[in-house]
Amino acid sequence: MRGVASGAAPLPAWLAEPEPAYEPPRDRDGFLRRNALSLASMLTVFRTPACPEGPIDRMLARVSPVLRLMGTIVCVGCVSAARNMAFVWVALAATLVVLASRPARRILSVARPALVVALLAALVNVPAVFLGSPSAPVRVLMKSFVTVTIVLGLSNTVQTERLFGALASLHVPSHVVLVCDLAIRDLALVGQVATSLNEALACRSIGHAADKSLGTAGVLGMTFVKASELARRQSDAMACRGFDGTFSVERERVITPAGIAYLVALACAVICFVYLEGAVA
Amino acid sequence: MSLGTKAGDEALVVFDHVGFAYADRDGATSVALDDVSFSVAAGECVALVGPNGCGKSTALRLLAGLDEPDAGEVRFDGEAITAARMADQAFAKRLHKRVGLVFQDPDTQLFCPTVRDEVAFGPRQMGMGGDELEGRVADTLALFGIEGLAHRAPYHLSGGEKRKVAMACVVSCAPEVLVCDEPTNALDEDSVAEVTGFLKAFVAAGRTVLLTTHQADVVSALGAREVRMDKSHRVVR
Amino acid sequence: MHIPDNYLSPSTGAVFAVAMVPVWGHCIKKVREDLDRDHVAFLGVAAAFSFLLMMFNVPLPGGTTGHAVGGTLIALLLGPEAACIAVSVALAIQALVFGDGGILAFGVNCFNMAFVLPFVGFALYRAIAGKALTAGRRRVAMAIGSWAGINVAALCAAIEFGIQPLLFHDAAGQALYCPYPLAVSIPAMCIPHMLVAGVVEAVATVAIYEFVSRTAPEYIVATPEGDSGKGSSLVPVAVFVGVLAVLTPLGLLAEGDAWGEWGTEDVASLVGYTPAGMGQGFSWEALLPDYTFAGLPDVAGYILSAVVGVALLVIVFKLLSAAARPAAATGAKA
Known part of the structure; x- marks a missing residue:
């Protein structure tokens, strides 16, 4: 750039004169680039902050995350351990109600992966149909969908x-x-x-890349x-701001009115599970 | 029209009542451009000026086809730049050849192992090889005074050096329109003079420059026509 | 009025399914033009009203049961095209998940309840209400329109049933599908709907419409009570839907099946033989047949079915609303 600024060297001919119309050579690098882009953009999901956006989620946000974590583990455990489908249907109804209370984007961010997991699990269980358990794929599908929805619901709505x-x-x-x-x-x-x-x-991909991986490898490497x-x-x-290896985490109060209500609801869910498992043995 | 020929009466770059908003959460959007209209004629140097967050960088992204306007149209050489047209690889490549975008952050523009590879990337894609390619690379490195950096890894360079390399790797493709997002950010006085000197020569050669800046002295040094935007994401008349 | 599988020939089902394709196409196009994101999402709530109304079985003269549909209600709220889409989705969920209404008969059910019912009801409302400024006259028009809509739909269903023995019978003259001719099916379907189900439809339509117009007027676009400038909350509507869901077991009190929804054994006992098409016909294993959950009492199963159905409808339309345009001025009022 010293050349141009000092006037010692003019612009080169290919820059100083107009070029003929450019026709890009044909290339097929779209697949690699699109997939690299979609892999990278998957990481941007971490940019979307978890946020309670539906009315039910906003009520649950008042509950301590410790209780929410415990509750999630208990609910997932009950659904997974259920031997008959009665409790699973109750859990499904409750899960769908919570899902329906959320905005469309939150519904999609939870329901899509949950459905994918559920369908995969059902597919894996298809051989059970021929081994004397015709309802196995449906049971697994329902349980997978409910449990994944519960867990994703927690991660999507609690910061x-x-x-x-x-x-x-x-x-x-x-x-x-x-x-x-x-x-x-x-x-x-x-x-x-x-x-x-x-x-x-x-x-900068304006033509034919002889080595298709160069650009994508460069992006991933960078x-x-x-x-x-x-x-x-x-x-x-962190060192400049005095970090010395110790880190204190702010802890929220666990026992609050919202927490007590949540524990009562959780207890009801467990009682429902025990009753339905016993009543429909 | 297929981005291969010059238009008739319309300016080379036209923003026609363009609106764009970034989607945050469901339903919530953050407006970046609101009914923005301006044009850039061939051979002109235009500076988009305005406060931080008024939508300057977004306008450049729309011109490069990286996003599609929610309202209105962005046209280059008479042809609207839309997601559907950008899906056509040939169209996208012709657009990117003719419109060279230099990003605001050079760190996100450089991805080759050496500076030489960065500068050679575009011309190599255009089908150049052998002496022609070497000549193109040598010319570009000399133009920006970075011959000494040819075999260095871009991520090891200083901020100012990276900015020059980022500009060089776009210029080596000989774009008709050089679109620069804050090209003099974080540069010392000498480097600012070098960049403005190059841009003036670029325009003097009949090519077009559209840049964003919030430095008034850069605008006056370039003799650029100012298009001012304000915090309401509109062009101020 | 949900026609089960094997009561109509597969060819009848196919003809009506094909006939519905351009109807759905037109309705989808019109909804995309007229309704913005918020209204498409509200369509899920409107569809939920229809779903719940269809669960409230009422006893009809003759020992059968029937139910309201709510198609005209949705037409009055959001337009007949929106009503067609909403009722179609509700019928799809009922057929696939709850086995209420046949899979092969889906096109016919949609023709009757998603197309004929709301379009006739809304057209009659407009013809009677005209440019009426009084709320009273509009209410009367809504009542008459909704009553007429469900009855015309019932007439269509009766004709579809009644022509089966004429068109599809074996060499011995025995019907392959529905065994009752027009002379039986028309009075059997139409009279109870005129006397009872139509009245229920009219009352439910006016009552729910009034409720929505008072609590959420900005969500009404098809009739003058709508007020897009007035901000309102959907909380009362959501509570109302919840209350209706909890009250759905009242529909279990009505004993007996709806006309034309008997099981194969019941048909055999009624006419003395099992029509061949019914005995060997298509069978769909619904997840929750007849709104029951295996292992749960009927009342609990009914409520849970209502909850699942309503939640699914709200979710489906919320997801569809993401593709709609952002909130803006909506379509012209009636």
Whole structure:
């Protein structure tokens, strides 16, 4: 650039004169780039903060995440352990009601993976039909859908900081909580970087790439480099702000009116499970 | 019209009542552009100026076909840039050849192992090889005074060096329109002078520049026509 | 009025399914033009009303049962095209999940309850209400329109039943599908609907419409009571839907099957033989047949079925609303 600014060297001919119309050589690199882009953009899901957006989720948000975690584990356990379908149907009805109370985007973010998992599980169980258990695929499908929806519902509606804080309340070491918290943040940043790099690659892919993997490999490689750089800079920033290895996690009150109501509802669910398992043995 | 020929009377770049909003959560959107209209004629240097967050970078993304307007139309050489048209690879490649976008953050633009590879990436895709490719790369490196960085890894460079490399790797494709997002950010005085000197020469050669900046001295140094946007995401008349 | 499988020939079902395709196409196009995101999502709530009304069986003269449909209600709220889509989706969920209404007869059921019912009901409402400014006259028009809509739909169903023995019989003259001719099917379907089910439909339509117009007027687009400028909450509507769901077991009190919804053994005992098409016909194993859950008492099963059905409808239309345009001015009022 010294050349142009100082006037010593003009623009080269290929830049100073107009070019004939450009017809790009044919190429088929769309598949690789689209898949690299979609892989990278999957990481951007971490950018979408978990947020209670439906009326039921907003009520549940008043409950301590510790209780929510425990409740989720208990509900998933009951649904999985149910030997007859009565309790599973009750759980399905409750799950669908909570799902229906959410905005469309939250419904999709939970229902889509839950359906995929459920259908895969049902598919795996199809041989059971020929082995004398014709209802096995349906049972597995229902149970998978309900349990995955419950778990995803928790992760989609409770902020990660609160969830990790709940882990600390369960005596998980605080440095584990810190690592998890930082990892989520960094994954979101890395996803952003990868998406931007893929866009830059798309903008500069103007013809035929003899080595199709070069650009995509470069993007993935740079993403890794950026991730390492982010981690190093974050460590330096934390040291500059006095981090000495100890990390205290803010703990929420567990026993609140909302928490008590939640425990009562959970107890009712367990009683329902025990009753239906016994009544329909 | 297929991005292969010059248009008749219409300006080269036209933003026609363009609106765009980023989708946050369900139903919630954050407006970036609101009924924005302006044009850039061939051979012009236009500076989009305005405060942070007024939508300048978004306008450049729409011109590069990275997003599609929610309302209105962005046209290049008389042809609307839409998601449907961008799905046509040939169209997308012609657009990206003619419209070279230099990102605001050079870190997200550089993905090759060396500076030389970065500069050679585009011309190689265009089918250049051998002496022609070497010549193109050498010319571009000399143009930006970064011959000494040719075999360095881009991510090891300083911020200013990365910015020059980012611009070089777009210029090596000889775009008709150079679209730069804050090209002088974080550059020292000498580097700013170098960048503005190059852009002036680029325009003097009959090519077009559209840049965003919030530095008034850069606009006056370039002699650019100002298109001012404000916090309401509109063009101020 | 849900026609089960094997009461009509597969060819009858196919003809009506094909006939419904352009109807659905037109309705989908019109809904996309007229309704924005919020209204498409509300369509799920409207569909839920229809689903719940169809669970409230009422005893009809002759020992059978019937039910309201709510198609005209949805037409009055959001337009007849929206009503067609909503009732079609509700019928699909009923057929697939609860075995209420046949799979092969889906096209016929949609023709009767999703197309004829709301379009006739809404057209009659407009003809009677005209440019009436008084709420009273509009209510009368709604009542008459909804009464007429369900009765014309019942007449269509009766004709579809009644022509089966004429068109499809074996060499011995025995019907292959529905064994009752027009002379039996028309009075059997129409008279109870005129006397009871139609009245229930009219009362439910006016009552629910009034409720929605008072609590959520911005969600009404097809009639003058709608007020897009007035912000309103869907909480009262949601509570109302919840109350209706809990009260659905009242529909169990009405004993007996609806006309034309008997099981194969019942048909055999009524006419002395099992029509061949019924005995060897298509059979669909629904997840929750007749709104019952295996292992749960009928009342609990009915309520849970109502909850599942309503939730599924709300979810489906909320997902569809994501593809609709953002909230803006909606279609012209009646």
